[in-house]
Amino acid sequence: MEEYKKKLKDIADRLMRLMLDSLGISKEDLRLVLGSSADESVDIPHTALQLNSYPACPDPNRAMGLAPHTDTSLFTILSQSRTKAGLQIHRDGFGWITVRPVAGALVVNIGDLFHILTNGRFSSAVHRAVVNQTDHRLSIAYFYGPPCNSKIAPISKLVDSNHPLRYRSTTWREYIGIKARHFDKSLSLITNRSL
Numbered sequence: 022m023e024e025y026k027k028k029l030k031d032i033a034d035r036l037m038r039l040m041l042d043s044l045g046i047s048k049e050d051l052r053l054v055l056g057s058s059a060d061e062s063v064d065i066p067h068t069a070l071q072l073n074s075y076p077a078c079p080d081p082n083r084a085m086g087l088a089p090h091t092d093t094s095l096f097t098i099l100s101q102s103r104t105k106a107g108l109q110i111h112r113d114g115f116g117w118i119t120v121r122p123v124a125g126a127l128v129v130n131i132g133d134l135f136h137i138l139t140n141g142r143f144s145s146a147v148h149r150a151v152v153n154q155t156d157h158r159l160s161i162a163y164f165y166g167p168p169c170n171s172k173i174a175p176i177s178k179l180v181d182s183n184h185p186l187r188y189r190s191t192t193w194r195e196y197i198g199i200k201a202r203h204f205d206k207s208l209s210l211i212t213n214r215s216l
């Protein structure tokens with residue numbers, strides 16, 4: 022598990038940089054949001070591994086493996102067992118779309134904190150896990166978050182007249198509290214009120 026976590030951290034660090042590069046965001050731009058550049062902890066992401074187990078269910082239409090949600094993380098890297106599919110992503114206008122396991126492939130779900138950081142350019146994905154009648158399904162979620170004490174706000178370079186500020190500044194700690202109480206309403210609760 023420790024080895025897996027180390028490998029995933031390398032992939033996640035690279036992915037984070039690639040996504041920020043695609044938006045023209047430098048390390049310094051990111052530091053300006055997350056906290057003072059004198060604080061080295063700003064460079065240390067907070068990560069967690071979660072193992073999910075979904076036993077086969079005799080009546081799958083009457084049970085849900087994991088209810089619809091968005092992850093709170095910056096993003097999550099998911100590995101699914103090659104059993105019957107269970108992960109589904111919700112897309113407006115399409116409904117629930119099954120994400121079938123592909124050999125050797127990982128799934129990346131954008132979380133709320135990356136949604137806030139990018140002022141909504143990368144949207145957090147609403148997803149759920151359904152169960153099936155025959156297969157016991159397993160998944161491993163690697164949550165990649167900012168340092169615990171960091172601030173979270175839209176990166177100023179991503180705010181302009183075409184992309185007005187969508188969210189107020191928060192901290193990860195505060196946002197976790199909001200999410201625990203308000204669940205899927207959390208993003209709308211930190212919407213910039215002056216809009």
Ligand SMILES: O=C(O)CCC(=O)C(=O)O
Nearest residue numbers: 071073107108150160162
């Ligand atoms: O098991 C899955 O496919 C989804 C897991 C998940 O969404 C989570 O752990 O947050």
Ligand SMILES: [Fe+2]
Nearest residue numbers: 090091092148
């Ligand atoms: Fe999730």
